[in-house]
Amino acid sequence: xxxxxxxxxxxxxxxxxxxxxxxxxxxxxxxxxxxxxxxxxxxxxxxxxxxxxxxxxxxxxxxxxxxxxxxxxxxxxxxxxxxxxxxxxxxxxxxxxxxxxxxxxxxxxxxxxxxxxx
Amino acid sequence: xxxxxxxxxxxxxxxxxxxxxxxxxxxxxxxxxxxxxxxxxxxxxxxxxxxxxxxxxxxxxxxxxxxxxxxxxxxxxxxxxxxxxxxxxxxxxxxxxxxxxxxxxxxxxxxxxxxxx
Numbered sequence: 447x448x449x450x451x452x453x454x455x456x457x458x459x460x461x462x463x464x465x466x467x468x469x470x471x472x473x474x475x476x477x478x479x480x481x482x483x484x485x486x487x488x489x490x491x492x493x494x495x496x497x498x499x500x501x502x503x504x505x506x507x508x509x510x511x512x513x514x515x516x517x518x519x520x521x522x523x524x525x526x527x528x529x530x531x532x533x534x535x536x537x538x539x540x541x542x543x544x545x546x547x548x549x550x551x552x553x554x555x556x557x558x559x560x561x562x563x564x
Numbered sequence: 565x566x567x568x569x570x571x572x573x574x575x576x577x578x579x580x581x582x583x584x585x586x587x588x589x590x591x592x593x594x595x596x597x598x599x600x601x602x603x604x605x606x607x608x609x610x611x612x613x614x615x616x617x618x619x620x621x622x623x624x625x626x627x628x629x630x631x632x633x634x635x636x637x638x639x640x641x642x643x644x645x646x647x648x649x650x651x652x653x654x655x656x657x658x659x660x661x662x663x664x665x666x667x668x669x670x671x672x673x674x675x676x677x678x679x680x681x
Contacts, residue, residue, distance in 0.1 A: 450607070477666050488568075488654050488671030489608070496666055537607060541667060551667060552598065555607035 448472070450556035452538050458562045459528055467523040467559045471540030478521050479553060480513055481537040489537055495521060528563045535560050566591040566657050570672035578680045579647050585640040585675050587655030596658035597638040598669065599629055603651045611653075614638065625649070650679045 451470040459465050471478050477496055481489035491505040495515045503513075510528075515521040523536060539553040567590045577583050589595055596615055600608040612623025619631040629640045638655060656669040 479666070479668075481669075486673070488656075488673050489669075491668050491670070494666045494668060501666055502668065539608075552610050552613055553608075553667060553669060554610070555600075557605065557607040 450538055450540055450554055452536075452556040452559050454559060455557065456560045456562075458564060460564055461530055462527055463563075465525050465528060465561065467525075467536050467538075467561070469521045469523070469538030469540075469556060471519065471521070471538070472542075472554055474542065475540035475554070476518070476543050477541045477551070478515060479539040479541075480521070480523050481539065481555075483535045483537055483558070485534070492523075525561075528561075530563045533561055533563045566595075566659055566670045568655050568657050568670055568672035570653075570655055570675050572675045573673070574676045574678065576678040576680060577645050580644050583640075583642045583645045583649070583677070585653050585655075585677070587638045587640065587672060588636050589638060589655070589657045590636065591657050591659070595638075596667070597629075597631060598656040598658060599623065599627070599638075599640050600654045600656060600671075601625075601651050602654065602674075608654065611640070645677075645679055647679045647681055650677055652676050 453468045479494050480492040483489040493513050494502040497518045510526045513523045535558040537558045539555045541551040541553050569588045598613045599611040602608050611627050612621050614621050614631045627642050652674045654671050654674045656671045659668045
């Protein structure tokens, strides 16, 4: 079946502008995650949704970053007043519900959106 | 807090040679451990995972990894490397998020594998 889909694949914006990045998870996956991968680094956790609610947003760097998942499926990461330091690949992942306590469902990642802030 | 160290930034091996990528983790409880591979312009693909049980886990594409609690390591191995294995490899440790049962991964900085023909 279809994997995690992220659009756009590339986004170039000017400093100070607002951007939205979209993620369409695998059908039936209740958990959705956003990660940010800077050049030469591993992905860093931003936020996690279980259904419609953000269960853990501890990785968001500041209040310019916000994410929503209004219907428990598609999610949008919104970044206000972008800075050059926000340039990175933004990865979305989804996972299926944990079938039992102690089990850790693997994350399935999309190809990411490469954000460049000029 | 959990952390992952991948001490080798770059590794070059000849096609057909064996491979071992190192990963050390720090985590206060029983770790959930993962190896992912990332090709240029692609997302992360799961190679294998360790949750519990047998400490030697088999993955896709002929990869395996061994969990060694005493060394806090989870090294990735492949007996014979193919040119198509050239990519970046990430080790990750997962914390079970209590609310909703999610899975927060902490990644290492990655090891770039180059395969010489």
